[in-house]
Amino acid sequence: MKTFVLLASVLAILAAPLTVRAEQPPILDRTLFFGDDDIAGERISPDGQFVSFLKPYKGTRNIWVKRTGEPFSAARPLSAQTKRPVSGYFWSQDSKFILFVQDAGGDENFNVYAIDPTLAADPATGVPPTRALTDLQHVRTVIYSVPKTKPDIIYIGLNDRDARWHDLYELRLSTGEKTLLRKNTERIGNWVFDHDGTMRMAVRLTATGNKEFLRIDPDEFKLIYSCDVLESCGQSGFDAENRLVYLVTNRGPLNLTELEMLDPATGATTTVESDPQKRVDFGGVILSVADHRVLFTKYEDDGVRRYFKDSAFETQLRWLESQLPGKEVRLGARTTDESLWIVSAHSDTDPGDIYVWNPGAQTLALQYRVREAIPRAALSERRPYHYKSSDGLDIPAYLTLPKGLPATNLPLIVNPHGGPWAQDMFGYNGFAQFLANRGYAVLQPNFRGSTGYGKAYLNAGNGEWGRKMQDDLTWGVKALVADGTVDPKRVGIVGISYGGYATLAGVTFTPNLYAAAVDIVGPSNLVTQLDLMPAYWEAGKKAMYTRVADPTTAEGRSLLIAASPLTRASDIVTPLMVVQGKNDPRVNIRESNQIVAAVRDNGKPVEYLVAPDEGHGFARPINNLAMMSAIEAFLAKYLGGRYQDDVPADVAAKLKEIRVDPLTVSGAVTSKEPGAEPSK
Known part of the structure; x- marks a missing residue:
């Protein structure tokens, strides 16, 4: 009898479903996510002789180079920037120079620099000499064209004559000689060059916010195409015959942008293609640099979709994809x-x-x-997630759930993107992975006003800052709470730029929704934000006024005041952290000072970080690591996530340096209207 009972017990155990409890991965060092990459930004020279990349040199990200067939151990540094990392660079068309732009402390007044990779290193610096091709103060350089047929020339814009507008210059790379080609007295935002480096069109942004494509005739501009302030249109290169222009537009009755051909001679357009699935905007046309034929078109959906136009290239790329399955x-x-x-x-x-x-x-x-x-x-897996907003609008988002934890009763971080006229796309997201590793679910919504989903979706955000755009975040939280995924008492919000504004709006307009909030370079006062836009944003000012609200009208100003978190700062009860770059040209430090002072004066908890050598977001890894260690501790304190308690000495010293005592901040307003001057 005992044998039978024992056998029955064994059989019952074998028949029962096995429950394997997944283990939460160990805490990963924050340096892995936010420290300098060992290697990044690889490019190949046009002649194929060199591979270049970014790698730390003397503690700062710089440009390195090696011969294409050499190992990385044979690489040598080309630049020795110490104050600010090199964020990007490109080769001249003849492979003689590497070019990069650099600003001062994040002020976005860029100069252009050149390096000859064949020159020997200077013993004093360990790198070849870097030449400043534009060595100007308080001037922002933009690059318009790098023509293949004129390899010693690039076309640039300088706003040295008038800070609002960039005059067109020809810049000779070998000597640094600049030749003024056109003074910009007609609100030109871009110059369009063909395959031969010939200037064919100009793009003008009118005082009403409309965009005009102008053919450049010998003695005049000729209007050939336009779209209004609430439509999108932009050029994407010339065709193989160097005659027609690829145009991406949603002018008129179109909702999703499509690819068209524009004839500069007549202004006539012909439709080429729009999304076959009718889901998203046109994503891009990829042209051969050798002969300018179309290789494929693409669409950014829940992953990239390609539509090949060249069968030989399709065969080659299909082989490539077969070698990299699942990627x-x-x-x-x-x-x-x-x-x-x-x-x-x-x-x-x-x-x-x-x-x-x-x-x-x-x-x-x-x-x-x-x-x-x-x-x-x-x-952790990052997957598409959809939910309905307050008015029933479908909101596409990405949801990352922490690996190794049951998808129930989790703490949540809402992470709205910046812009706001931008889009979170599928793929690896380091910030989401960092938060998931700490045990948080992460929601990244493409709220109304985001790009990529058509004109109607974009324009649904017009005038809705702090209103329906904010609802799109709130209803995402509600959906995750309703299905049991998220603990309603442990919801936080972290955002940068517009995402920083949405963070502040979240804790003022929905004060009981969030248990912790981190605003990174977000505007707190939409009146002062629009008043303090950089001068070179003049061309886009009317579009900004149309999409947010016009501060020059009584109605618009009233809307801006009502949507400003500073107006209702007294409603903030959520613990708040504010992060700011002192040199930010887009969101002036006053925006952060104002909200910190107001929260402080209301007796509520606020932490403040200001980096003196940064602008709109942090570029220096040491600053990023200091900021992230503070954010990590802040979120753990109020939401209960995991925290890496060890902080390297240099990061701790940097954090001490950028921490600001809120009691020392000037910026408390003396009027109920947030546009009032702050008290001194």
Whole structure:
């Protein structure tokens, strides 16, 4: 009898479903996410002789180079920037120079610099000399064209004569000589050059916010195409015959942008393509740099969709994708003859691998793994998530749930993107992964006003800052609470730029929704924000007024005051952290000072970080690490997530340096109207 009972017990155990409890991955060092990459930003020279990339040199991200066939151990540094990391660069068309732009402390007044990679290193710096091609103070340089047929020339804009408008210059790379081609007295925002480097069109932004495409005739501009302030239109290169212009537009009755051909001679347009699935805006036309034929078109949906126009290239790319299963393949820089390409392969749980691809020989050479030290197995799935807003509008979003935890009663971080006329896209997101590793669910909504989903969705955000755009965040929280995924008492919000504004709006207009909030360079007062826009934003000012509200009218000013978090700062009860770059040209430090002082004066908790060497967001890794260690501790305190308690000495010292005592902040308003001057 005992044998039978024992056997029955064993059989019952074997028949029962096995429950394997997933384990939460270990806490990953924040440096893995926010420290300097070992290697990043790889490009290949147009002649294929060199591979260049970004890597720390003397503690700051700089440009390095090696011969294409050499190992990375043979690479040598080309730049020795110490005050600010190099964020991006490009090659001249003849491969003689590497060019990059740099500002001062995040002020976005960029100058252009050139390096000859064949020159020997200066013993004093360890790198070849860097030449300043534009060495100007308080001037912002923009680059319009890098013509293939004129490799010693690039076309740039300088706003040295009038801070609002960029005059057109020809810049000679070998000497730094600048030649003024046109004074910008007609509100020109862009100049359009063809394959031969000939200037064919200008793009004007009118005082009413409309965009006009102008053919450049010998003695005049001729209007050939226009779209109004609530429509989108932009050029995307010339066709293979160098006659017609690719135009992406949603003018007139169109909702989703489509690809059209524009004839500059007549202004006539012909429709080429729109999304076959009728879901998203046109995503781009990819042209051959060798002969300008169309290789494929693409759409950014829940992942990229491609539609090939060249069968030979399709065969080559399909082979490439077959070598990288489960990864999203992105094409990067390529040689002039397209014999070699830089490609990346990534996923939502993989920052990516970088390769050199030879499509003719069908070979693939691994270069490096992006943030190689991050264990891929510890990362969390980031998936599309949809929900309804207050008025029934469908909101597309991305939801990351922490690996190894049941999807119930989780703490949540809402992370609205900046812009707001931008879009969160599918793929690896380091901030979301960092938060998920700490045990938080992360919601990243593409709220109304986001780009990519059509004109109606974009325009649904007009005049809705702090209103329906904010509802789109609130109803995302409600949906996750309703299905049991999220604990309603442990919801936080963290955002940068517009996302920072949405953070402040969240804790003022829905004061009981959030238990912690972090505003990074977000405007608190929409009246002063629009008053203090940089001068070179003049061309887009009317569009900003149309989409937000016009401060020059009584009605618009009233809307801005009502939507300003500063107006209702007394309603803030949520613990708040504010982060600001002192040199921010987009969101003046006054915006942060005002809200910090107001919350302080109301006796509510507020923490304040100000980096003296940063602008609109932090570029220096040491500042990022200091900020993230503070944010991590702040969220853990109020939401209960995990926290890496050890902080390296240099990061701790930097955090001490950028912490500001709220009692020392001047900025409390003396009037109920947020446009009033702050008290001194």
